[in-house]
Amino acid sequence: YGQLIITKLALLACILLVANRIRTRFLPVMETVGAKAAAFLAGAGWAATEFFCGVLIVGCAAALSSVIPARHDQPIWWLPFRFSIEATWPAWPTPVIAASAFSLALLSLFWGLLVCLREPQKVKAVAAGAAAVISVAGGLWQISVPAYPDTYRRPSVAYSTISIANGKRLFAQNCAACHGSGGLGDGPAASTLSKPPANLSEPHTALHTAGDMFWWLSHGIPKSGMPGFADVLDEQARWDVINFLRTFSEG
Incomplete structure (x- = not known):
């Protein structure tokens, strides 16, 4: 559509x-x-x-x-990244300012060179446009974060007490071995993994969308060794687990 x-x-x-x-x-x-x-x-x-x-x-x-x-209909995100100031704060201002300063310096250099060569206005406009594109691209790159087809997917299960309680039970059965019962990443199997499990109680978890978590829970995270649970948990069960995970960041 x-x-x-x-x-x-x-x-x-x-x-x-x-x-x-x-x-x-x-x-x-x-x-x-x-x-x-x-x-x-x-x-x-x-x-x-x-x-x-x-x-x-x-x-x-x-x-x-x-x-x-x-x-x-459920939205499908088609790019491998998205722009989010919240998810990149407070790291983004300094790189963005640096990229802008670099672009302005580049523009000044081009402009001085073109003035010395007495180039026509069209060439100067192209140089200014190129510097502006570099500045904007540098700024957007600094506030970009990874995204997935389900990033903007809307939850099909309401954030309710019943869902959270069911998610807690499912979390204990399928996730606590690595992430721990409190989501701190201190489960009994955590020490056997090459990469420590994520601490789900940290504030950064609130910066991920519900769709991001649904994608990870469904397909896994290969870099961290986390498996996907699409074949183990149906869609409603996965949303129940995500609703339970939301209580960590909100708490």
Whole structure:
């Protein structure tokens, strides 16, 4: 649904750009006395392009009526990262400021060089744009965190006392051996692992989305040696465990 919406908006932008081109470039030529036939043919070609984009928009609208609206479907995140100031605070201000300062210094160097060479304004604009892109990309990279297809998945089980109690029982059966009964990472099997289990009571656990935890619980975390439980626990049971895990950070 979201992809169709984006496609529809992109086609609308194309229509507006084509219409602007026809209005500003071809219509003035066509209105002059002695306009050549080539001008009319070019204008007709752009008009046909505009019409074709309009047909595609109608097709997108028809397709939207046959798919599940985004509000009633689970979102699927398609990038391996997401941007989060909360999850990167307080580490992000210094790197972002450093990246911005580096970009400004780079811009000043380019600008001074171009002034000395007396390059045209277009070249200077490109240099300024490049420095701005470097600055923005550096800042966004500093506030990015890993993401998964289920990162923005909405819980299908309410955060209730019954769910938490069931999650506590399931946690004791499947997770306490490594993470410990209190989630401190001090379970009896923790010493046998190459990497210590995560301390689920630390504040950073509140910075992960419920979808992140659902993905880890379903597919595991290969780097840490944590296995996936999709074949052991059904979806409701996994959400019960996640609701229990939420009590650690909130407590």
